[in-house]
Amino acid sequence: MLGASALAGCSGTSGGDDGGSGSDGSSNGDDTESGDGSSGSQVYDTTMVSATNNGVPANMHLNPIATQNYDDIVGAHVFERFVAYNFETQEFEMVGLEDWSVDGETFTLTIREDLNWDNGEPVTAQDLVTQFRLEEKTSGAIWDFAESVEAGEDDKTVVFELEEETNPLLLKHAIGSQSDRIYAYSPVYEEYLDQDAAEVQQFAWEEDVVGNGSFSFESKSEQAWTLTRNEEYYNADNVNFTELQILQRADNSALQQGMRGGELDAMSSMFAPPNIANSMPDHVQEINTPAKWGYGIVFNHEHEHFGKQNVRQAIAHVVNRENVAQNAGPRTKAVPDAVTAIAVDDQERWLGDDMDRFETYGPSASQTDAAAELLRDAGYTKTDGVWEDENGESISAQYATPSGWTDWTTATNTVVDQLNAFGFDFEIDSKPISDFYGGYIEGNFGVGAFYWLPGGARSSFPFYPLRWEMLCPDIDGGHAFPTGEKTIPAMDGSGEMTINPLEEIREITSMTSDDEATDVIRRVAWHHNQTLPFVAVTEKQEQTWISGQNFNTPEEDNPNLGIKWASQWLPRVGEFTASGN
Structure with missing residues (x-):
C-alpha cells in the first residue's frame, strides 16, 4: 500500500531547522533564464544534493551492462527508463517509449520522437538494437522470450521476433523495471557487438558519457558525483535547477544524519527506524512504496x-x-x-x-x-x-x-x-x-x-x-x-x-x-x-525521502509518488522543483 508519511510539510515549504541548505550554498534565489528554447522557464542556480552508498565515485562507472562498480543511483538520473511502473495504480506509464505492443510472435517498441541524447542526437532504433543485442550476450531478461531484434520500418521502431506467442505481461516486465534504462549510445557500444560479453562487461564508462536522462554527467571525485541539468531532455522545462550532486556516504547512519541535518535534499532509499523517522524535521517527507524485496x-x-x-x-x-x-x-x-x-x-x-x-x-x-x-x-x-x-x-x-x-x-x-x-x-x-x-x-x-x-x-x-x-x-x-x-x-x-x-x-x-x-x-x-x-x-516497504527546505514537494496523495524512486522521478515530472528561497 502506497503512502506518504505525515512527517511531511506542505508543498512549497521553505526554511527549516539547523540552518542547513542541502546544497552548495548557491540556492538563495539566483536564477538564470533557460537557454534551451524552453519558453523562458526560470531555472534557478540551485544544487539538489543526494547521496549514494554504492561505493567511492572515483572507483565507479556509468556502464549499466557492466554491473560490477556501476552506480545505479547515478545512472537513473543520466539514462531514461523505457517505462515507469506505478505501484499505486499497478500500471505502466510510457516514458522513453511512446508505445509498445504485442501481436502474435512480435513485440514492438516505439521510441518517443523527442527522446535525444544529451549531445543533441536523437535516440534511434539502432541504439536500442545495439543495446538489446549486447544484452543477449549477457542473458538479459527479454532474451528468455525473444529470438531476434531488428529496427522496424523507421528509426524510432524496434521489433522483437519471439520464440513463440508469449504472455504480454512477461514481455513488459522484462524491460519495465525501474533499473531498465536506455543507455547504449551506438557510436560507443557498437564496437562490442562482435566481441565476447566479457569485453563490454569490463568497459567502465567514466569519460565522455552520453546520456538521455534529466541530468548529464559532469564529473566525479572521491567524495561525490556532479551532474548538470540536461537541456536536451524532452521534459527539461520541468527541471528548474542547474545541478545535482550525489555524495558518497559509507553507511546508513551517515545518510540519516545528512537527511535530518539538512545536508541532503533527497534519498532514493534509506532505512530509518521509528525513532529516527520521528526525529526528522517537519519539512522532510517520507514516501513509502512496496519493495517486493526483503x-x-x-x-x-x-x-x-x-x-x-x-x-x-x-x-x-x-x-x-x-x-x-x-x-x-x-x-x-x-x-x-x-x-x-x-x-x-x-x-x-x-x-x-x-x-x-x-x-x-x-x-x-x-x-x-x-x-x-x-x-x-x-x-x-x-x-x-x-x-x-x-x-x-x-x-x-x-x-x-x-x-x-x-x-x-x-x-x-x-x-x-x-x-x-x-x-x-x-x-x-x-x-x-x-x-x-x-x-x-x-x-x-x-x-x-x-x-x-x-x-x-x-x-x-x-x-x-x-x-x-x-x-x-x-x-x-x-x-x-x-x-x-x-x-x-x-x-x-x-x-x-x-x-x-x-x-x-x-x-x-x-x-x-x-x-x-x-x-x-x-x-x-x-x-x-x-x-x-x-x-x-520479512518484506520491506521502501523509504524514500525528500526535503521541502529548498524545494517544492508534492502533496501526499500525488499519484507520482507511486513510481520508484520518487527522488529520481519527481524532478523529471516537475513535482520536485527549486523554490528559489
Whole structure:
C-alpha cells in the first residue's frame, strides 16, 4: 500500500531547522533564464544534493551492462527508463517509449520522437538494437522470450521476433523495471557487438558519457558525483535547477544524519527506524512504496547440512519472523503468511483458497518441537544443547550478512540468536557488499542473509520471483539449488506429487492470461514452500525521502509518488522543483 508519511510539510515549504541548505550554498534565489528554447522557464542556480552508498565515485562507472562498480543511483538520473511502473495504480506509464505492443510472435517498441541524447542526437532504433543485442550476450531478461531484434520500418521502431506467442505481461516486465534504462549510445557500444560479453562487461564508462536522462554527467571525485541539468531532455522545462550532486556516504547512519541535518535534499532509499523517522524535521517527507524485496535466508544447497531439506525446514520453523520484523523495523516490515517466493501483498491473489494448505512455519513463534522432530528424522541428535550429525559434527556455519545495512544487521542478530538458542552453532560474518556478493557467487558459504525476491515491479508477477529463487542470477546461481524433477508431498495431502519446477514455470511464457497461469504458479509456489530454496523472513516497504527546505514537494496523495524512486522521478515530472528561497 502506497503512502506518504505525515512527517511531511506542505508543498512549497521553505526554511527549516539547523540552518542547513542541502546544497552548495548557491540556492538563495539566483536564477538564470533557460537557454534551451524552453519558453523562458526560470531555472534557478540551485544544487539538489543526494547521496549514494554504492561505493567511492572515483572507483565507479556509468556502464549499466557492466554491473560490477556501476552506480545505479547515478545512472537513473543520466539514462531514461523505457517505462515507469506505478505501484499505486499497478500500471505502466510510457516514458522513453511512446508505445509498445504485442501481436502474435512480435513485440514492438516505439521510441518517443523527442527522446535525444544529451549531445543533441536523437535516440534511434539502432541504439536500442545495439543495446538489446549486447544484452543477449549477457542473458538479459527479454532474451528468455525473444529470438531476434531488428529496427522496424523507421528509426524510432524496434521489433522483437519471439520464440513463440508469449504472455504480454512477461514481455513488459522484462524491460519495465525501474533499473531498465536506455543507455547504449551506438557510436560507443557498437564496437562490442562482435566481441565476447566479457569485453563490454569490463568497459567502465567514466569519460565522455552520453546520456538521455534529466541530468548529464559532469564529473566525479572521491567524495561525490556532479551532474548538470540536461537541456536536451524532452521534459527539461520541468527541471528548474542547474545541478545535482550525489555524495558518497559509507553507511546508513551517515545518510540519516545528512537527511535530518539538512545536508541532503533527497534519498532514493534509506532505512530509518521509528525513532529516527520521528526525529526528522517537519519539512522532510517520507514516501513509502512496496519493495517486493526483503530479508531472507539463503542456503548453499550443496552443503553437507544445509543441502538437506529437513535442516532447512527446521531453520524455518525456529525463526520467529514476527520477532525479526519487530526488532528490525515494524513500521516498514511485513511478514509473509506462506513461506514461498510470492510477495506479501500478492499471496492471497495468486494462492487463493489453496493458501491455507501452505506451511506457515510459525510466523509468530519459534516452533522448536517441529524443528527438533525434523532434525531427529534426518539423523541428528542434540548433545549438550547442540545439534550434531552421526559423526558428532555440529550444524555450524559462518552466517554471512552485509555490513552497513543497519536493519539487516538487526535482523541477522535476531535470527542467529534464535537459531543458536535452539542448538545450531552459527557465528555472524559481516562483510562489505563486494565481499558479501563475492562469497555467494563463488559458493563459498553455508547459510546467510540474502533477499528472497528480486524486487521492483517484476516481483509483482510470480513467474519472476519463483524462477529467480531457483536460478538466483544475482549471485550467478551460487546457492546451487537443484532444479530437476522432484517428488514432494501433494498439495491436497493425498500422497506425493512429482514436479520439475523450472520446466513448469517456463510454461507460463506461452500462457496469455492470468487464469491460465494460476495453476502452474500454485504448484511451483508449493514446491518452494516444501523445498525452501530460500526462507522468506520479512518484506520491506521502501523509504524514500525528500526535503521541502529548498524545494517544492508534492502533496501526499500525488499519484507520482507511486513510481520508484520518487527522488529520481519527481524532478523529471516537475513535482520536485527549486523554490528559489
